[in-house]
Amino acid sequence: MFLERIVTQTRIDLEQHKREQPLEELQRRVSEQTPARDLRQALSSRPQVNLIAEVKRASPSKGMLAPHIDPVELACTYEQNGAAAISVLTEPHFFLGSSEFLTAIKAAVNVPVLRKDFIVDEYQVYEARAWGADAILLICAILDDAQLSHLLQVARTLGMHCLVEAHSKEEAQRAISAGAMIIGVNSRDLVSFKMNPYLIRDLRSLIPADRVVVAESGIHTAADARRLARYDVQAMLVGESLVVSNDVPGQMRMLLQGANKSTQAKICGLRTPEHIDTCIEAGADLLGFIFHEPSHRYIEPRQVKAALKDSKLYNNGASEHALPDLVGVFVNKEAAYINEVAEELGLHYIQLHGTESPAFCQQIKRPVIKAIQAGSQIDLDLLLSYRDAAWRILLDTPTSEWGGTGVTHDWNIARTAAQTAQILLAGGLNPENVREAVLHVKPWGVDVSSGVETNKQKDSQKIRAFMQAVRNTDTIQE
Numbered sequence: 001m002f003l004e005r006i007v008t009q010t011r012i013d014l015e016q017h018k019r020e021q022p023l024e025e026l027q028r029r030v031s032e033q034t035p036a037r038d039l040r041q042a043l044s045s046r047p048q049v050n051l052i053a054e055v056k057r058a059s060p061s062k063g064m065l066a067p068h069i070d071p072v073e074l075a076c077t078y079e080q081n082g083a084a085a086i087s088v089l090t091e092p093h094f095f096l097g098s099s100e101f102l103t104a105i106k107a108a109v110n111v112p113v114l115r116k117d118f119i120v121d122e123y124q125v126y127e128a129r130a131w132g133a134d135a136i137l138l139i140c141a142i143l144d145d146a147q148l149s150h151l152l153q154v155a156r157t158l159g160m161h162c163l164v165e166a167h168s169k170e171e172a173q174r175a176i177s178a179g180a181m182i183i184g185v186n187s188r189d190l191v192s193f194k195m196n197p198y199l200i201r202d203l204r205s206l207i208p209a210d211r212v213v214v215a216e217s218g219i220h221t222a223a224d225a226r227r228l229a230r231y232d233v234q235a236m237l238v239g240e241s242l243v244v245s246n247d248v249p250g251q252m253r254m255l256l257q258g259a260n261k262s263t264q265a266k267i268c269g270l271r272t273p274e275h276i277d278t279c280i281e282a283g284a285d286l287l288g289f290i291f292h293e294p295s296h297r298y299i300e301p302r303q304v305k306a307a308l309k310d311s312k313l314y315n316n317g318a319s320e321h322a323l324p325d326l327v328g329v330f331v332n333k334e335a336a337y338i339n340e341v342a343e344e345l346g347l348h349y350i351q352l353h354g355t356e357s358p359a360f361c362q363q364i365k366r367p368v369i370k371a372i373q374a375g376s377q378i379d380l381d382l383l384l385s386y387r388d389a390a391w392r393i394l395l396d397t398p399t400s401e402w403g404g405t406g407v408t409h410d411w412n413i414a415r416t417a418a419q420t421a422q423i424l425l426a427g428g429l430n431p432e433n434v435r436e437a438v439l440h441v442k443p444w445g446v447d448v449s450s451g452v453e454t455n456k457q458k459d460s461q462k463i464r465a466f467m468q469a470v471r472n473t474d475t476i477q478e
Helices: 001-018 024-032 039-044 071-080 099-108 122-131 146-158 168-175 199-204 222-230 248-260 272-280 301-310 335-344 377-386 409-418 434-439 460-477
Strands: 050-055 085-089 113-118 137-138 161-166 182-186 214-215 235-238 264-268 288-292 325-330 349-352 370-373 392-396 422-424 446-447
Touching: 001 122, 024 039, 024 122, 039 050, 039 085, 039 161, 039 182, 039 214, 050 071, 050 248, 071 085, 071 099, 071 248, 085 099, 099 122, 099 460, 122 137, 122 146, 137 146, 146 161, 146 168, 168 199, 182 199, 199 214, 222 248, 222 264, 222 434, 235 248, 264 325, 264 392, 264 460, 272 301, 301 335, 325 335, 370 377, 377 392, 377 409, 392 409, 409 422, 409 434, 422 434, 434 446, 434 460
Parallel strands: 050 085, 050 235, 085 113, 113 137, 137 161, 161 182, 182 214, 214 235, 264 288, 264 446, 288 325, 325 349, 349 370, 370 392, 392 422, 422 446
Antiparallel strands: none
């Protein structure tokens, strides 16, 4: 297996390095370094998804990527185009990395520089600092708990932060327990090299709010980056899609735009496999299923399971499509029932559209989207009371009829709300007006139901038109 081979070679190299340069000599060189730049601050000082751009010539899974790149020139391009930090591969055999690359890059840029390697010994921590690294990568898969804690402590004494990488729930818990403050979730399995782009969604809820979360691997498109914004990560680490690009600045802009300026789109009230597939093909981010029986869009939980099973794209996970997350919509149901349905169907988010209190929201075991009617300043005050209990706030039209009425509301109030919280804008949106709504309100996302229907049935053509309008608006906002 690649991982075993890499670690075995790393240990061989390590013994040679120790013979060539004793630890005492490294420590002397460390003492001559200027203080390390603060990676944690660089990734958390701005309320956005930041980019750690990686200098990477090759990989075991993909072979040669960009063997002839100029590492310093590339790193400078990264910094000039908005990278918050630079990751530098220093492993020489499988990744064609070098300590010389790291030292030269550190001298050329003003952002934190991360040594990315297979660190198994405290000697390598001192080595990294002596080379000029501001931070290091620690991989849970190759370290036991004692080693992880020890290496974290050594790094702290040298003023360095650690990006602690997890590939499973168990490893994420180990990273948390060890006191890691920057936790990376690598969607690529280091043994099989298979990708699970939704691992970050599964692990995100385990990680405390005071930690910085970094998404790693498989980030190539605006849709990939937009998906990360749903999972509230502070940074994405990207290497391959940058080094192989013919337009590195353009690729960086596309990823940062996708993560920070794109509008999330939810299509609600779905009932058929056909319309699920249409939503996936059109690039919808969230699929809504309504479990409120008076609605003509009501669907039984067992029917959702059948519709997803019969979908051509959802279960097959067609590689060219980023799969949407699933949202269950409930109105004044018991928390136990909601949690049971969420578990049974594998729902990712729960939308509460009734009179549920902030305390009730906290009983739900999935992140909550809380719907609030937007009609007055009093409603905005109500929004603040839910901000800590709900994952997102949905602003809808104040009417006596529940949901999907096709009636718009005051977008000025919605704009004010969007400056206070991350909101989903709903109420009367359709392919013709969603562009104006997004440009005026600047919401985190939009939610549509009746606006993509004909005769109270979902209309594939309108779904596609709505999504095209949203994505075209994202381009305008860039």
